[in-house]
Amino acid sequence: MNEKTIKSKHIFKGNIVSLRVDTVEGPNGITTREIIEHVPAVSILPFKAPDTLYLIKQFRKPTEQILIEVPAGCMDKNESPLKAATRELQEETGFKAKTITPICESYMAPGFCNEYMYLFIATDLTKDKTNFDQDEYIELAEYSIQEALTLIEKKEIIDAKTILSILYLNHYIKKF
Incomplete structure (x- = not known):
């Protein structure tokens, strides 16, 4: 069932x-x-x-539309998932969290990509200032869990990591 790699050619880095x-x-x-x-x-x-969760709205060039998403970003070299999540939370929302809980890990598109994502939920929030990357234009939005679930049903939230995070929170809310 496995495939044996005969050769690899790097096309773009x-x-x-x-x-x-x-x-x-x-x-x-x-x-x-x-x-x-x-x-x-x-x-x-x-x-x-x-009952309040915070999502961001930002234009995503590959989809040519504004998406409603959980804050997210790439890990820096030698950065732990927890440290990266803490950094992205503050950069994109201005929040700091007393508690950051890992909820799951997932390949995002394993049919053609090896992107591996660590998903977290942040609680006990305090507001600080945002620190967007130079090329980011982000709007923070507040929703109830039911509003977010409705946006998923109406196909207004169509980002997989966001859907997974909201459904996880809704299912396991008593943990948080």
Whole structure:
């Protein structure tokens, strides 16, 4: 069932992603695989009990639309997932959290990409100042859990990490 890599050719190397083409041998013979190599990432859902969560709105060029998302970003080299989540929370929302709880880990698009994401929920929030990256234009929005679930049903929240985080929070709310 596994595929044996015969050769790999790097096509493009960027700051966040790289593209390589692997020639592989599998059960049905030799073929190629186009693979996006992506640095690890984190996402963090800010939650204020009993029923308030904070999401961000930002334009995403690959989708050509404004998406409603949990704050997220790439991990810096040698940075722990928890440290990266803490940094992204403050940068994108201006919040600091007394408690940051890991909820799950996931490959984001394993059919062609090795991006691995660590998902967190932040609680016991205090407001500080934002520190956006130079190319970020972000709007912070507040929702009840039910409002967020309705936005998922209406396909207004269509980002996988955000949907997963909201559904997790809704299912396990007593933990937070």
